[in-house]
Every structure is written in C-alpha cells, then in structure tokens.
Amino acid sequence: MLKEGIILCLGGQGGVTAGRILALACVKDGLYAQAIPHFGAERRGALVKNYFRLSDKPIRRHSPAKRGDFVVVFAEKILNLIDVKEILKEDGLVILNSKRGLNGLKCYYVNASEIALRLNLVSAGWPIVNTAMVGAIARVLNLSLDSVLSAVEDTFGGRLEDINKKAVEIAYGEVKSWSG
Amino acid sequence: MKTILTGNHAVAYAVKLSRVKVVSAYPITPQTTIVEKIAEMIAKGEMDAEFVNVESEHSALSVVYGSALAGLRSFTATSSHGLLYMYEMCWWVSNSRLPLVMAVVTRTIGPPWNIHTDHTDLMTLRDSGWIIAMAENAQEALDLTIQSFKISESLNLPFAVGLDAFVVSHTAEVVDVPDQETVDEFLPERKQAYRVDPNDVFAVGNIADNLETMRMRREMALDMEKAKGVIDEVGREFGEIFGRRYGLVEEYMVDDAEYIVVMTGAWSGDAKEAVDILRKRGIQIGLLKLRYIRPFPREVIERFDDRKILVVDRSFSMGHRGTLGIEVGNVVDCKNVVAGLCGVDVGFEDFKEMFERFVRGELGEVEWWI
Numbered sequence: 001m002l003k004e005g006i007i008l009c010l011g012g013q014g015g016v017t018a019g020r021i022l023a024l025a026c027v028k029d030g031l032y033a034q035a036i037p038h039f040g041a042e043r044r045g046a047l048v049k050n051y052f053r054l055s056d057k058p059i060r061r062h063s064p065a066k067r068g069d070f071v072v073v074f075a076e077k078i079l080n081l082i083d084v085k086e087i088l089k090e091d092g093l094v095i096l097n098s099k100r101g102l103n104g105l106k107c108y109y110v111n112a113s114e115i116a117l118r119l120n121l122v123s124a125g126w127p128i129v130n131t132a133m134v135g136a137i138a139r140v141l142n143l144s145l146d147s148v149l150s151a152v153e154d155t156f157g158g159r160l161e162d163i164n165k166k167a168v169e170i171a172y173g174e175v176k177s178w179s180g
Numbered sequence: 181m182k183t184i185l186t187g188n189h190a191v192a193y194a195v196k197l198s199r200v201k202v203v204s205a206y207p208i209t210p211q212t213t214i215v216e217k218i219a220e221m222i223a224k225g226e227m228d229a230e231f232v233n234v235e236s237e238h239s240a241l242s243v244v245y246g247s248a249l250a251g252l253r254s255f256t257a258t259s260s261h262g263l264l265y266m267y268e269m270c271w272w273v274s275n276s277r278l279p280l281v282m283a284v285v286t287r288t289i290g291p292p293w294n295i296h297t298d299h300t301d302l303m304t305l306r307d308s309g310w311i312i313a314m315a316e317n318a319q320e321a322l323d324l325t326i327q328s329f330k331i332s333e334s335l336n337l338p339f340a341v342g343l344d345a346f347v348v349s350h351t352a353e354v355v356d357v358p359d360q361e362t363v364d365e366f367l368p369e370r371k372q373a374y375r376v377d378p379n380d381v382f383a384v385g386n387i388a389d390n391l392e393t394m395r396m397r398r399e400m401a402l403d404m405e406k407a408k409g410v411i412d413e414v415g416r417e418f419g420e421i422f423g424r425r426y427g428l429v430e431e432y433m434v435d436d437a438e439y440i441v442v443m444t445g446a447w448s449g450d451a452k453e454a455v456d457i458l459r460k461r462g463i464q465i466g467l468l469k470l471r472y473i474r475p476f477p478r479e480v481i482e483r484f485d486d487r488k489i490l491v492v493d494r495s496f497s498m499g500h501r502g503t504l505g506i507e508v509g510n511v512v513d514c515k516n517v518v519a520g521l522c523g524v525d526v527g528f529e530d531f532k533e534m535f536e537r538f539v540r541g542e543l544g545e546v547e548w549w550i
Contacts, residue, residue, distance in 0.1 A: 024184045027184055027354055033184065035184070035352040037351075039350065059449075060452050062344075066529070
C-alpha cells in the first residue's frame with residue numbers, strides 16, 4: 001500500500017510543516033511516511049510543491065512523485081497557477097481549501113481559511129491554514145485523530161499547540177466529499 | 181524509538197548520541213539545519229559540547245583540527261562551496277592523521293548558483309585521505325554518523341559522511357533513533373595515543389625530511405587499505421547491536437545477476453524499485469550500492485568482472501567520464517550514464533527506462549541522461 005500525494009501551497013502557508021506533522025501522525029499509526037519539501041527560489045506567495053508518501057512498508061523511493069494519488073490545494077488561487085489534473089493519477093482525489101469542491105474530479109473540501117480565521121490563527125495578515133488542512137487530509141487518508149493531535153503536540157508548544165489542535169479537530173470533522 | 185526526522189536532523193541526533201565534544205561550522209544551505217539543531221541542543225543543555233562560531237569554513241575545520249588534536253571527539257558539516265573553501269584544511273586534517281567527522285550535504289558547485297544535489301563536491305575529497313561514505317536515506321545518515329566516529333578513531337583518518345541535498349537532508353522520513361546507553365556501549369569515549377597538551381609540548385605539522393614524509397604517506401595508504409576491513413567489521417558489529425548491518429557496499433539482487441548497476445546515494449532506493457520491475461519481467465539485474473567511495477571497494481567489484489556493468493554517476497570529471505565511471509572502469513569494463521547533475525530529478529521511472537536500454541545494449545560508453 002504505497003500512496004503518493006502532492007501538497008500545493010503558497011510560500012508562507014505552512015505546507016512544509018503540514019507534511020511533517022502528517023508524516024509524524026503516520027508513524028504514530030504504525031505506518032511509514034515521507035515528507036519531501038521542494039526547495040527552490042520560493043518566497044512568500046509563490047507556489048510551493050511538497051511531496052508526501054505513506055506506506056505500510058519502508059519507503060525506498062526519494063524522487064518527487066510525478067502524479068499523486070491525492071493532490072492537496074491550500075488555496076483556490078493555486079488552481080489558476082497549475083492544472084491539477086496534470087499531476088493527479090487517473091483515479092486520484094483532490095483535497096481543497098474552499099467552500100465548495102471541484103466538478104468532474106473526486107474531491108474533498110474544507111473551508112480551512114474560515115477555520116483559521118475563527119481561531120484567530122493569523123500571521124502577517126494571512127489565515128494559517130496548514131493545521132486545518134492536516135486535519136482534512138488525515139480524515140481522508142483514514143489516519144486516527146489521536147495520532148494527528150499527538151503529532152501537533154510534538155510540533156508546537158504553548159498557545160499555538162492548543163489552537164492548532166482545535167484547527168485539526170474542526171477540519172477533521174468538517175471535511176466533506178463533493179458531489180458536483 | 182521510531183520517529184520522523186529529516187536527514188540533517190538525523191545527523192544532528194547522531195552527533196549528540198556520539199557524545200561529540202566540539203562542533204564548529206559556518207552555515208551554508210543545505211547543511212545549515214544540522215548545526216542549527218546541534219547548537220539548539222547545546223543551548224538547551226541537552227548536549228554537553230562546545231559550539232564554536234566562526235567566520236568561514238576554513239576556520240571551522242581549523243577549529244576542529246585543533247580540538248581533535250587535543251584528543252576531543254569533534255564534528256563539522258558543510259556543502260559545496262563551503263567544502264571548497266575549507267579544502268586546504270581538509271588536507272591538513274588528513275595528512276596530520278586526525279580522526280574527526282564532517283557531514284557533507286552534497287550540493288551542486290556553481291555557477292550558475294544552485295542549491296540542489298550533485299556529488300561532485302564530495303568527490304573532490306577522493307585523493308585527500310578522507311574516508312568517504314554516502315547515505316541513502318535519513319536512517320543511514322544517522323547510522324553512518326555513529327559508525328564514522330568509531331571507524332575514524334580506530335584508523336586516525338578523518339571521515340566524511342555524505343548525504344544528498346534536500347532529497348535526504350530536508351526530506352522528513354521514518355528514523356529509528358537508538359537510545360544513549362546502547363550507543364555508549366557501541367562507541368566508547370575517544371582514546372588516542374597522543375594529544376596536544378600545554379604541559380607536554382611537542383610539534384605537529386613541522387617540516388620533516390622528504391623520505392620520512394613519503395613514508396608517512398605510504399603508511400596512510402596502507403591504513404586506508406586496512407580501513408576496508410575495519411568498515412566491514414564495525415558495520416557488522418553495528419548490525420548485531422542495532423539490527424541494521426553495514427559495510428563497504430550494499431548488494432541488492434546481485435548474486436545471480438547478469439546485469440549489475442553500480443551507484444551511490446539517495447537515488448539508489450528508486451533504482452532498487454526499477455530493478456524489481458525488470459526482475460518481474462525475468463531480467464536478471466541487480467544493484468551494487470557503493471556505500472563507501474574511499475576506501476574504494478575494489479575487491480568487491482572485481483568479483484563481478486564476468487557481468488555486464490552499468491555505472492550511474494551524479495558527478496563528472498571534466499575531460500574524462502563520470503567520476504565513478506572512471507573508478508569502477510579501472511577495475512572492470514563498464515558503461516557509464518551521467519545523470520541527475522545540478523539537482524535534476526531522476527526517479528524510478530527514469531531508471532526503469534535507463535536499465536531497459538542498458539539490457540538491450542543501447543547505451544554508449546558515456547551517456548548523458550538529459
């Protein structure tokens with residue numbers, strides 16, 4: 001069981017941290033995982049790709065996945081920058097931060113921006129959606145909520161730990177399948 | 181304990197577990213997070229060591245040169261241009277026969293400016309008297325770092341642990357981190373026959389007579405040969421204690437292989453998957469991963485002189501062939517593919533196509549995979 005994902009975010013949205021929290025949650029669930037950030041000349045606001053793998057066996061490959069079993073989109077705006085279908089496997093699914101899903105694709109959606117704003121998870125004017133997206137991804141990938149919350153605990157301390165755990169919990173419960 | 185670590189943090193924890201006493205480094209991407217993590221552990225009191233901030237890589241290696249000479253277990257880390265900037269000191273360390281460990285996060289040498297992986301930087305150490313190893317993943321980066329102190333200190337030869345920029349250094353993956361007691365058992369405190377001591381003065385690096393100096397070089401060459409046995413022995417002992425066996429090479433499906441691919445570094449994992457795909461179709465192919473570049477596993481390669489061999493290189497010697505293509509070609513006939521230079525991605529799909537062409541006899545002597 002090897003699943004490969006591509007996490008698309010804008011520089012500053014916390015996609016690298018999201019990948020690492022998810023990977024840690026997988027270990028806690030007894031799985032193997034790998035989070036590969038793709039570093040280049042990224043800066044705030046530019047498109048950043050992160051690759052993610054999970055498996056029940058040790059993962060040997062280290063190259064970036066060309067197409068994902070799932071593609072995560074941290075902001076709707078990203079859909080104008082990249083054709084998601086081109087990096088998605090035929091039966092792959094999309095997990096989107098939005099009020100609604102995408103037609104013509106197997107899609108899950110969660111309003112992560114709204115969750116972040118509700119919790120005042122804001123930095124330099126931007127809602128920080130990474131932990132809400134982690135919650136949504138974890139639900140879709142069937143990871144246990146306890147493992148994700150424990151991974152968030154290991155990643156953050158103090159006040160950040162609490163609100164990020166809330167963000168995970170809310171999104172884990174609110175993520176929905178789109179039937180459009 | 182199994183957790184998620186980047187390759188760089190795996191190295192940092194290995195340095196802590198090895199009870200290193202002196203660390204000095206100058207930041208350079210993609211190495212920086214190794215020494216950042218070490219500095220953090222020292223600042224929090226989790227690691228009992230001195231971190232010396234310096235203004236350049238030349239000074240970083242000079243500082244650990246001094247601390248190693250004083251008998252302390254010492255560590256530094258660098259990449260690419262940083263390694264080139266400390267190059268003079270690399271030779272001072274090896275020719276002085278000082279045991280210490282340096283992580284080299286392999287990165288393209290510019291210009292044009294490039295932070296991604298390429299093995300050319302690490303390969304510049306080949307002639308210098310450093311033991312050179314290359315990790316395939318974060319677990320190997322941790323395991324090799326712990327072994328490196330034992331190997332380096334038993335031979336009085338410095339040790340470079342290579343790991344691919346970003347592909348290993350910044351990729352977070354599952355690592356089994358051993359506990360301190362077990363590492364202490366495997367790696368006792370450093371002891372050496374001599375050390376610089378203000379109360380017992382002697383000279384180091386003074387002028388020696390030519391013949392004497394040449395004798396020292398021959399001794400070093402002989403010890404480098406001896407290193408092969410030490411590496412396999414330490415790797416075996418590591419395997420007994422930690423359950424992961426190491427040695428000069430990793431052999432993957434080579435016993436009955438008609439075709440053997442030779443390579444080193446992170447992409448070996450993707451190549452193993454390509455080997456599996458071809459094997460399923462009945463093609464007898466295997467992979468020989470060089471975990472060590474120096475000492476060069478010549479005797480292992482000689483065993484395979486009746487097979488068809490392909491060397492896949494991530495470094496190139498201008499005016500000749502791929503660096504490993506030269507090295508392996510000096511022992512057995514081989515084809516040479518040069519790929520993935522300057523951080524170009526090469527995955528299992530590429531290896532599948534490459535190996536298929538190799539098996540069909542379509543590859544020239546030196547092919548650029550571009």
